[in-house]
Amino acid sequence: MTSTRVDLDTEGIDHRLRVLPTKGDDLIQLAATNIVARAKASMVGGGTPHVPSAPGEPPHREFSALAEGVHVHPKEHELERDVGDSVEYGLPLELGAERSNLAARPWLIPAMVKEERPLKQAWGQLIERG
């Protein structure tokens, strides 16, 4: 009769499971902060007199209330963040309010999309290296 013994070394997995919540949360915070920075940077000045941005482009700054109010909020759980604005017209600008002659001028989702690949790469490195 033969027998086989298998030793499973879980040290690497255990290490990753230990560091993932903390380092992963740091990555999410960094990504959220980058999204805020990208959104703010996408909104440039409209000059004097103010010239609105073209439909489909991020809104131009006039008083900078939207841009300066973009922020990150922690959520109840780790690995989650809210990124949002502080003015009532952020959503209509993002998605459009055509009956008021306001075409969509996306400023948040483009910033999120641009951050997706760096976050995935950083997340992959975290999983790989711990």
Place this chain on the structure above:
Amino acid sequence: MNAVEAGIYSALAADATLVAMLANGTAASIHNTDAPRGASLPYIIFGLQASADDDRHDTKYLDYHYRVKAVSSTSKKNAGQIADQFETTLDRAALSVTGYNVLWCRRESEFSYVEYDPAGERFWHVGGIYRIRLNESSS
């Protein structure tokens, strides 16, 4: 991008149930990017929200985010019913996009909000952000 938008329009216009819910019961109530001033309600507007080229592959990969929304002056419920209907059409749809294979068409998030026009009338906007991933067809 134009081919993608043609694919979205064709899919929406081919949904007879959806078209019947729109103003005048015609696909002319499906608008790309913006609706003409005074267009009859309810209608659908779709438009590009964001995009990213994916250059990690030998062939061209594209990643689009489109907002698709119903606009109604009747009620939020009315706009929501239209949005529910186009979700059944677009979510996981096999869109036909000339020159590309559609790898993915999914709703990634939903939204609703109310707009007050200068006269104080309310307009309900309900819809979603749809993500469409494609790669170039080999010739």
